[in-house]
Amino acid sequence: MIQLYSNWQMHAADEYTIRSLGVPSEELMARAGTAIADEVQRVCEERGAKSILVVCGTGNNGGDGYVCARALINRGFPCSVYQLEGRFSDDLMREWTRYTGEFATKIEGDIIVDCIFGTGLSRSVTGVFQKAVEEINSSGAYVISADIPSGISGNSGLALGCAVKADLTVSIQEYKLGHFLADGPDFCGRIVRKPIGINSGIVEDPVSLYEPADIKAFFPQRKHNSHKGTYGTACLVVGSDKYLGAAALAAAGALRSGCGYAKVVTSKAVREAIVGQLPQAIYSDDIDLKAASILVGCGCGVSKDLYAIICSLLASYNGTLVIDADGLNTLAEYGPEPLRDASCKVVLTPHMKEFSRLTGKDIASISADPVKAARDFANEYGCMVLLKSSSSIITDGCKATINCTGNSALSKGGSGDMLAGFIAGSIARGLDAYDACIAGSFILGKAAEIASVRWTEYCVTARDVEMAIPKAIQSLHEE
Secondary structure (H helix, E strand, C coil), X not given: CEEEECHHHHHHHHHHHHHHCCCCHHHHHHHHHHHHHHHHHHHHHHHCCCCEEEEECCCHHHHHHHHHHHHHHHCCXXXXXXXXXXXXXXXXXXHHXXXXXXXXXXXXXXXXXXXXXXXXXXXXXXXXXXXXHHHHHCCCCEEEEECCCCCECCCCCCECCCCCCCCEEEEECCEEHHHHCCCHHHHHCEEEEECCCCCHHHCCCCEEECCHHHHHCCCCCCCCCXXXXXXXXXXXXXXXXXXXXXXXXXXXXXXXXXXXEEEEECCHHHHHHHCCCCXXXXXXXXXXXXXXXXXXXCCCCCCHHHHHHHHHHHHHCCCEEEECCHHHHHHHHHCCHHHHHCCCEEEECCEHHHHHHHHCCCHHHHHHCHHHHHHHHHHHHCCEEEEECCCEEEECCCCEEEECCCCHHHCCCCHHHHHHHHHHHHHHCCCCHHHHHHHHHHHHHHHHHHHHHHHHHHHCCHHHHHHHHHHHHHHHHHC
């Protein structure tokens, strides 16, 4: 499992290391610059590069760049610095005065080291900085970014106007949220973490990123001496005469999760339409309050009747209630207040637009710090939130996890229905709701990746993703 840190968490760790442990900021900068130089040297030797250019901004990231450049020159590598104009930080000024190498007048080289901005950037990249970013991206060089590609927010992963597109990012001490959220994965390239002795252990509640070995624990060897009842019942209140397919996809997701029973509560028209393709499901007119999990909302349409069902379940059900799609839109329309007094555990699985409707916040403000937005809502309403995006966020209000599997093949109708069904089924077979959200996000994302190898991200459908779920689970044990 990997831990990810926000800007303020890393700032707190820096301050603790400097002020409480007595490690000078100068020493930390020396370690950071040397760590970057080690990776640049490795790439230079692998690629047989003949020139290295370090592009330095005006803050401490630029100071790391000067340490890197000095180290490379001392090791005999052809390196020069391109310095951007502006007001220098104190640490940068110190390292600038120590530099005795060459300064370049153009942004060019076999390897370019991006030391323009660090993780704390909070404004759009403009002026000479924008020009430098654009020249780096058009240079044709192998690009290595220090800590995070310049222009990418360390908290949100958003590209702030423009950003350096790196081949390799050298993350100092810890991985950052921005490496894995929003635009981060498109700009970071390969990420290498380089510890430099900052005590990040004092930081509470870093965000987790589960690796395949962690997910494997959610799919243990099944008992030979077992039966359908061993693996629980998921009840799915899904579909309507207008949205028949949502019910089929949610039920398919539940059946692929490993639960014993998937009970589908839906209209007669939906039952008749999907029973041929899903004969394994049980079809009913009544919601099973004894089921370990109940999913409500997929393809149901927004209505007062659905709101009444949700409110009734929140008041009387004792298992885990998963609310998705039109269930979320119905709460947004008629009010989420009943969530506060729920008798059951509640899991909400919104995508960004649904979450915007539910919270009353615009998507831009949510995207600026999505982990905080999801945590705050989960805390306020006492529920669990799976905020779906290119990298999904799972939180119970305290701990938080990011899932990065998946690709644009999931950016199609039906993917969310299947995920909600898989989560409900995973809870039914015994997973904790939090773990079920993590497992479901990871497996559906992995299945999309597997399906895309054959069909491409353009052509994969939700049904293709469903068919790849077994291979996704199997891959955990193969790895």
